[in-house]
Amino acid sequence: MDKEALLDRQKHIRNFSIVAHIDHGKSTLADRILELTDTIAKRDMQAQVLDDMALERERGITIKLNAVELHYQANDGETYIFHLIDTPGHVDFSYEVSRSLAACEGALLLVDAAQGVEAQTLANVYLALDDDLEIVPIINKVDLPSAQPEVVKEEIEEMIGLDASEAVLTSAKTGLGIPEVLERIVSDIPAPSGDIDAPLEALIFDSVYDSYRGVVLAVRVKQGIVKPGDKIELMSNGKQFEVTEVGVMSPKAVARDFLMVGDVGYITASIKTIQDTRVGDTVTLADNPAEKALDGFRQITPMVYSGVFPVDNAKFVDLREALEKLQLNDASLEFEPETSQALGFGFRVGFLGLLHMDVVQERLEREFNLDLIMTAPSVDYQVDQTDGTQITIDNPSELPDASEIKEIREPYVKASIMVPNDYVGPVMEIAQRKRGEFVTMDYLDKYRVNVIYNLPLSEIIYDFFDDLKSSTKGYASLDYEITGYRASDLVKMDILLNGDPVDALSTIVHKDFAFERGKAIVASLKQTIPRQQFEVPIQAAIGNKIIARSTVKAYRKNVLAKCYGGDITRKRKLLEKQKAGKKRMKSVGSVEVPQAAFMSILNMHSEDTKGK
Numbered sequence: 001m002d003k004e005a006l007l008d009r010q011k012h013i014r015n016f017s018i019v020a021h022i023d024h025g026k027s028t029l030a031d032r033i034l035e036l037t038d039t040i041a042k043r044d045m046q047a048q049v050l051d052d053m054a055l056e057r058e059r060g061i062t063i064k065l066n067a068v069e070l071h072y073q074a075n076d077g078e079t080y081i082f083h084l085i086d087t088p089g090h091v092d093f094s095y096e097v098s099r100s101l102a103a104c105e106g107a108l109l110l111v112d113a114a115q116g117v118e119a120q121t122l123a124n125v126y127l128a129l130d131d132d133l134e135i136v137p138i139i140n141k142v143d144l145p146s147a148q149p150e151v152v153k154e155e156i157e158e159m160i161g162l163d164a165s166e167a168v169l170t171s172a173k174t175g176l177g178i179p180e181v182l183e184r185i186v187s188d189i190p191a192p193s194g195d196i197d198a199p200l201e202a203l204i205f206d207s208v209y210d211s212y213r214g215v216v217l218a219v220r221v222k223q224g225i226v227k228p229g230d231k232i233e234l235m236s237n238g239k240q241f242e243v244t245e246v247g248v249m250s251p252k253a254v255a256r257d258f259l260m261v262g263d264v265g266y267i268t269a270s271i272k273t274i275q276d277t278r279v280g281d282t283v284t285l286a287d288n289p290a291e292k293a294l295d296g297f298r299q300i301t302p303m304v305y306s307g308v309f310p311v312d313n314a315k316f317v318d319l320r321e322a323l324e325k326l327q328l329n330d331a332s333l334e335f336e337p338e339t340s341q342a343l344g345f346g347f348r349v350g351f352l353g354l355l356h357m358d359v360v361q362e363r364l365e366r367e368f369n370l371d372l373i374m375t376a377p378s379v380d381y382q383v384d385q386t387d388g389t390q391i392t393i394d395n396p397s398e399l400p401d402a403s404e405i406k407e408i409r410e411p412y413v414k415a416s417i418m419v420p421n422d423y424v425g426p427v428m429e430i431a432q433r434k435r436g437e438f439v440t441m442d443y444l445d446k447y448r449v450n451v452i453y454n455l456p457l458s459e460i461i462y463d464f465f466d467d468l469k470s471s472t473k474g475y476a477s478l479d480y481e482i483t484g485y486r487a488s489d490l491v492k493m494d495i496l497l498n499g500d501p502v503d504a505l506s507t508i509v510h511k512d513f514a515f516e517r518g519k520a521i522v523a524s525l526k527q528t529i530p531r532q533q534f535e536v537p538i539q540a541a542i543g544n545k546i547i548a549r550s551t552v553k554a555y556r557k558n559v560l561a562k563c564y565g566g567d568i569t570r571k572r573k574l575l576e577k578q579k580a581g582k583k584r585m586k587s588v589g590s591v592e593v594p595q596a597a598f599m600s601i602l603n604m605h606s607e608d609t610k611g612k
């Protein structure tokens with residue numbers, strides 16, 4: 001392509017994300033956009049798609065990067081190149097949202113016409129506004145009888161301060177309004193700026209590891225152009241690689257001759273060591289480097305920590321390798337080796353929240369075939385010791401003896417809970433019960449309020465959101481941010497099995513709640529620990545004082561007795577089932593403890609500190 005053509009191409013690029021609350025219809029809208037653009041481009045794309053399949057057959061891989069390229073023929077007769085960059089909707093992942101937004105010039109703000117603006121949507125729109133993105137408001141699900149587009153417009157104007165008079169009314173379900181959305185992307189979202197003649201600056205906003213090609217970088221080119229054969233340099237560490245392929249997802253990987261300013265695509269360069277690449281880093285050309293790296297992303301700190309141990313101790317090295325691979329495209333994942341008396345060698349892993357923790361656990365087990373025991377999540381605590389030193393701990397078993405502690409501080413958040421008027425009572429009741437401190441309450445419109453509380457992070461990471469949802473018929477939405485640390489009256493509660501303290505079961509609790517929590521955990525453990533050949537006393541203790549106790553009676557479960565000696569296949573099935581159930585057991589001293597027991601703290605909703 002000559003210079004003229006490249007400049008013309010740049011004018012026709014539109015990079016955008018969809019910002020939406022979970023269930024407001026983001027996937028459905030994206031599918032509609034794909035459908036509409038695909039049909040138009042079908043004839044032109046045939047050859048390309050075939051190429052892509054050949055490529056895949058050859059290599060036997062597909063790469064998953066959350067950015068697709070689409071071609072849209074607009075009403076002005078010109079063909080535009082759209083890059084749609086996916087963003088996650090959950091509160092745990094707002095960090096990833098900001099990563100995706102950094103690749104865009106605009107965002108579609110999608111709001112459910114029946115639900116209105118939610119707390120998390122608001123948080124994500126603010127991220128987009130911080131990045132100076134152009135925002136196109138879309139009110140979806142207008143086909144629903146309960147749709148109130150006018151009320152939602154008002155909410156968007158009042159809460160976000162955006163002009164919503166021009167909001168597109170859509171039904172991603174029926175297809176209503178989608179052609180207008182495509183036109184608005186062309187007219188409202190600016191083409192990328194940046195100089196094609198400047199030295200290459202490409203921002204890495206995601207990356208995946210592919211065993212065949214090495215690291216695949218998802219990049220947004222901010223300046224310049226990059227081609228296969230170019231020698232690139234990663235600006236954070238000066239490492240150099242030769243580009244083997246550049247391309248875009250469309251929606252499968254399609255190799256291209258180049259990626260230029262404004263493009264969102266991938267680069268492979270036989271990068272074998274995952275430690276070399278970092279999301280947020282800048283890629284430049286080795287013999288014509290950019291003067292300085294792009295801003296990158298703020299380092300994100302984990303909010304909750306959990307011990308992750310292989311059931312089979314011999315898998316420790318495998319676990320480390322798996323965590324390293326995951327860390328590649330999940331910069332928020334932190335880990336360091338941990339040794340537990342009860343569980344052996346493992347890692348203390350930091351997560352953004354419980355959903356993130358679930359996702360990581362699932363990936364470790366599925367993608368890396370590991371059987372894991374994970375301990376109850378904990379926040380981090382700042383401890384002033386009587387000897388004048390200060391330590392930070394994220395593992396309850398590391399809390400020093402009470403006699404050595406002057407003060408313990410725990411992380412606090414400012415939580416904003418949006419809810420219809422009718423449910424303010426239950427919301428306040430839950431927040432109070434979780435040691436919340438009321439801050440203020442704002443009316444969003446005639447129907448909804450935003451209730452703000454200061455809360456200890458430890459109280460909301462467990463079941464706060466579930467409780468909120470169930471007592472507001474699912475209407476409440478929640479967003480929170482850490483505001484700092486506060487001194488609290490906290491103590492370590494140990495759990496003893498068979499008289500021995502089990503470090504992996506220790507938790508840190510507020511003194512006022514210790515008795516109830518102790519009772520609840522002991523009761524929950526009694527349910528989860530199977531009967532053994534001997535009696536197992538379970539005790540909760542603070543210091544030397546036992547505050548709750550219970551006993552698992554001795555009993556060797558003879559599952560075969562149930563079979564009445566009959567059907568042999570049934571018998572085998574039962575044995576297999578029992579074997580599978582055992583896999584996630586760990587011998588702690590002489591007691592067999594299942595994975596669920598380590599999460600007892602998460603299963604105490606009912607007995608929790610109600611009425612406090």
Ligand SMILES: Nc1nc2c(ncn2[C@@H]2O[C@H](COP(=O)(O)OP(=O)(O)OP(=O)(O)O)[C@@H](O)[C@H]2O)c(=O)[nH]1
Binds near residue numbers: 025174
């Ligand atoms: N009636 C109606 N339903 C819709 C519309 N758009 C989406 N839905 C439905 O709303 C539900 C959620 O839609 P999704 O597209 O999965 O929402 P999402 O925001 O991608 O949700 P997550 O993937 O969970 O983040 C689905 O059951 C859709 O069928 C619409 O315009 N009208």
